[in-house]
Amino acid sequence: MKTPVAVPSSSVSRNAVALIATVAAGAALYWLRDILTPLAMAIFLLIMIDGVKRSVEARTPLGHRWAGIAALTLVVLAFFASIAIIVNGAAGFFGEASGVSQNLGPRIDQIIRDGYALFRLDNPPTAQDLVNGVDVRGWLTTLAFQVQGIASGAFFVLVYLGFLLASQAGFRKKIVTMFPQKAQRDEAVAVFERVRGGVEGYIWVQSVTGAMICVVAWGLMRAVGLQNAExxxxxxxxxxFIPVLGGAVAGxxxxxxxxxxxxSYWPAAILLVGLQLILFVVGNFIQPRMQGDNQNIDPVVVLLALAFCGKMWGVAGMFLSTPLAVMAMAILAEFRGSRWMAVLLSGDGQPYAEEKAATRHRAGPEPTADT
Structure with a gap:
């Protein structure tokens, strides 16, 4: 009979406390979601503004102050432009779709009949039969509340962003007061740099790859004549920017x-094959090379973060799920009691890029075909 492995009681208690604290923090995040959702979006925008500011400052003769003003203007204008495009684009989309909606019922009936005939099934239902089982009024009411929530949420995001920008000036003084010793202060700054680098890397990769996909998608939609391709x-x-679900919606x-x-079914088939092809190429070849060490997150963690943040904060949580996972891994890795959680969140068991580099350095160069 084998002797059971002895686990130090201190490790058990420490891990239990960390697990209980994680559950309690999740419950608090859900309970305070109406307050924390716009705050999280404001912090996300603040990180974007800081990244744009440093980029403008490095590439233009503008000083620190004017680079910050230019970055703030660009990000806020892009934020308002996104909301305007969503609202006006949706209105134009439904307006241009009015001609399609006149023949919507007969067209759906034809699609259903063709599908049943393809699989040799009998008694296909009609579009009216499908609609009768859907609470259209309740769905429209929910949609109206969602639109209202987006409008009010955007206002609170800007309010939080203004206060965050106002308090940013005293952030360095707070760091000095909190960590009077230089070693501790450097360590805290290093944590912040890791968090910021991970979020900025995520934004950069998703923006560039999204632009690649959009160029091909726009060309395909214009080629087949799809209405409101823009x-x-x-x-x-x-x-x-929404993992997993974003690709499904786009494709x-x-x-x-x-x-x-x-x-005809050919335009839909061309769009389906073309979009799935570009999504496959970008998702499996281009995006992994661009990500590098910025998003060393386990794919299962990405999926769980999407479900968890979506449950807590809705659509905004889905957008923030991956950046929040990156931030959580960077913070958890700094403490001995929670480092094991950071290891579980990471994709290869090494939360930090410098750890991976040190491991490769100790292991030596990889063998080649000639050795």
Missing amino acids: FWTFVIFVVG LAPPLFALVQFE
């Missing part, structure tokens, strides 16, 4: 609308 292009770019929504708009 609106769909913007939707594809925005949902690209399926335009082909589904093409099924209704066109009498």
Whole structure:
């Protein structure tokens, strides 16, 4: 009979306390979601402004102050432009779709009949039969509340952003007061740099790869004649920041609308194959090379973070799920009691890029075909 492995009681108690604290923090985040959601979005925008400011300062003759003003102006204008594009684009989308909606019922009936005939099934339902089982009024009411929540949420995001910018000037003094010893202060700054670098890297990678996908998607939609291709292009770019679900929406929504708009199935098939191809190439070849060590997150953690943040904070939480996971891994790795959680969150068991470099240095160069 083998002797059981002795686990120090201090480790058990420390891990239990860390687990209980994590559950309690999750409950608090859910309970305070109405307050914390716009605050999280404001912090996200603040990190974007800081990254744009440093980029403008490095590439232009503008000083520190004017570079900050230029970055703030660019990010706020982009924020308002995104909201305007969503509202006006949606209005134009439904307006241009009015001609399609006149034949919507018969077209859906035809699609259902063709699908049943393809699989040799009998008694296909009609579009009216499907609609009768859906609470359209309740769905529209929910949609109206969602739109109202987006408008009010955008206002509170800007309010929080203004206060964060006002308090940013005293942040360095607070760091000095909190960590009077230089070694501790350098360590705290290093944690902040890791968090900021991970979030900025995520934004950069998603923006560049999203732009690549949008260029190809816009060309395909214009080639087949899909209505309001510009609106769909913007939707594809925005949902690209939502892991897993974003790719599904980008690859399926335009082909589904093409099924209704066109009498032939070929435009929808072209869009489906083309979008899935570009999503596969970007997601499996281009994006991993660009990510590097910025997003060393386990794919299961990405999925769980998406579900957890979506449950807590809705659509805004889905957008912030991956940056929040990056931030959590960087912070948890700094404490001995919670470092094991950072290791579990990481993709290869090494939360920090410098640890990976040190491991490669100790292991020596990788063998080649000639050795």
